[in-house]
Amino acid sequence: MPTLFTSKFTRLLQTFTPEELASFEHWLQSPWCNSNKNLPRLLARLKPYHPDFSDQKLSKEKLFRQVLPDGKFSDRRMNNLLSEAYLAAERFLAFQRFAGEDGLQQGLLAQEFLERHLDDWFFRIAQQKIERLEAKETSDWRDHLELLRMLRRVYQHPDPAPRLESGQGMIAKMSEQIDLLYLLEKAALINEMITRNRLFKTENYDVATALHKWRTTAEGIHHPGIDLYRLRFSYGGELSLSRYQELQAAFMENLAALNERDKKIHLLSLINDAKQLIKSGSLDITECLPLYQLGLTTGAIFNYGKLSANTFMTIVTASNTKRTFDFSARFVEDYSLHLNENERDDCVHWAGAHTAYWQKDLEACLAVLQGYHFHSPDFQLVGRVLAAQAYFDLYLRDDSFQPLLFDFLDSFEKWLGRKKLRSITHTDSFLRFVQISRSLARFYAGTGEDVKKAGRLLENERNIQAFNWLKMKNEEVLRLKS
Known part of the structure; x- marks a missing residue:
């Protein structure tokens, strides 16, 4: 049977920041959010153990006595309380995410006004949302989808006036958003197909057919992200140093006009290109360092805040080979916390040995390698x-x-x-x-x-x-x- 501190509730609480924990406490105290008066007391008793929950002396029975001093202890009753607390934490996280999605809130509010026949309110909020989305300098797939949905709500309103007044213009706008949404998402998928065809012999995607359909739809459409995909796909999977340099120059030129997702995809694609060229000896490893530094600045090389050990090693190798040792030291100090905990010691010790090697302190390099066992x-x-x-x-x-x-x-x-x-x-x-x-x-x-x-x-x-x-x-x- 799992112990108290391996319950789903405490495992979820471990991921809460101190600020989130305080907000969750207020959430539980609100009768609108929670009707179980025992949950605030349960959280208050657990807070001192956050975030590790490592005190093995606090048993379920002891915790039960602190939360329900007059109740009769049973393991089932305690488990039910922990389960209810977990469900409350789930609802809190969902609400917290929703509270930060202004666009989603506006869209749902517009739908409420529409269904309640508050037409003047609906058109006002719809127009505000359409103008805000159209004014954005860079739009991602969510923006294209939200703009399409809002235009469609206005166009399909029971009142025929909007359709009669600007029907052709609205249809053209909806068509444009559908094309952009399809082209950007399909291009990202085709790019992934090409990569997986190259890396995995067991996978064989029909890239040619997908590209033919994509190019037909993309004909005559100019968009920074689509133009970059068009340039990348024009090489037919063949990579050379000159093509890589052309792609890199085009990417840097259009960087400010790309949305965050396309920026990440194109940057990671360039990094993968650089890896191939480095492996073949066509490109010096120091040449990829600016791409990784951009990835650190934009967050593109992180996966939900985590940095892979392979990326960590590549950055250290490129920086030390370039002999920018100050950057290497700052990087290891600042970003080693983003590594998985089970890889962190290996990465840091290897980085120390690698830096010592490139500083020509060979004895120090060997001392690190001989004094530590890599796991x-x-x-x-x-x-x-x-x-x-x-x-x-x-x-x-x-x-x-x-x-x-x-x-x-x-x-x-x-x-x-x-x-x-x-x-x-x-x-x-x-x-x-x-x-x-x-x-x-x-x-x-x-x-x-x-x-x-x-x-x-x-x-x-x-x-x-x-x-x-x-x-x-x-x-x-x-x-x-x-």
Whole structure:
């Protein structure tokens, strides 16, 4: 049987801010919102334990005695009280969300006036809402839908006067909103189809048919978001550095005219493009940093306030490679709290080691990596890659580190053979990193490939970790040997 502090009610309360908790307390005290006089007392007894609810000494029976001192305790009665409190919290959250939706409130109020035959009031509020929506500099799908619905309410009013006076103009406006709503939402979906076709071999969406229908509808329509989709779709899924740069320039030029959703979609699409080009060696990782910084400013790279570990690592890598260490430090300090709690320690320790490496403090980098055990398999992998990079640079600095480097690369390769990773492709990319690193080290030691072979080490490599670092070290080794 679940304990008190694993109930649905306390789990939901854990997500409340102190301000929300105070508002919920006032909500429960209002007879219009709540008729159970025991719920305010229950919340008052639980408030001191917010947000962790970690006191195991407070049992259900003890809490029951505090809330209902004259009642006879039963587990069922306490559970019923907690269930009723949970339902009250649900209603409070729904009301709080509704209170912040001015457009929704106006639309519902207009419908009430319409159904109560308060026609003059209905037309007044409808006109105000239509003018407000049409005056917005940027509109999202909700705005297009709300404008369509309000225009339709006015057009379909029992009084025929609005239809007779401006019927053609109103139909044209409704048609425009339907087209914009369809084109923006369909384009976002087609963009997702293209991405998933590229990433997942098991998925095969008919992009060509969807694009044909979309282009037919979009013909002659010019809108900042639609024009950007039109440019992206014109490439037919083929990506090159010049096309990426053209898309990036067009995005930055139209940034202020995009609604928040389209801004996020186009920014994330550009970031995904950059990742492909970085992986192929066509783009330096530092070039993507401004996109991520824009994503931090606009919130586009957050998923309901959360930052993924992969995004965190990419930003740190790009910033350190660019040697903007002050930004790296501020980023880790300010944004590590947005990581999932079970990944936070891994991310912060890896970031500390990575920053030390790029500051050329190789001993400090290895001290962090050797003094901390990474819990996530992904961080165990990238931590070993970073350690290999540190040992490699120590070897270039001092020949006495040669045995240590080769021993580490051998143990890394054996570990990859034992470790169950997500996929063979995922394993191969790390294995190729080990093999190329070993070949470079052997060439530097004078026991491996000749200069000509070393210069071709990274030719046709498409699935390898730390490609840009290997490219840089390849050039450094060739320079040192010459």
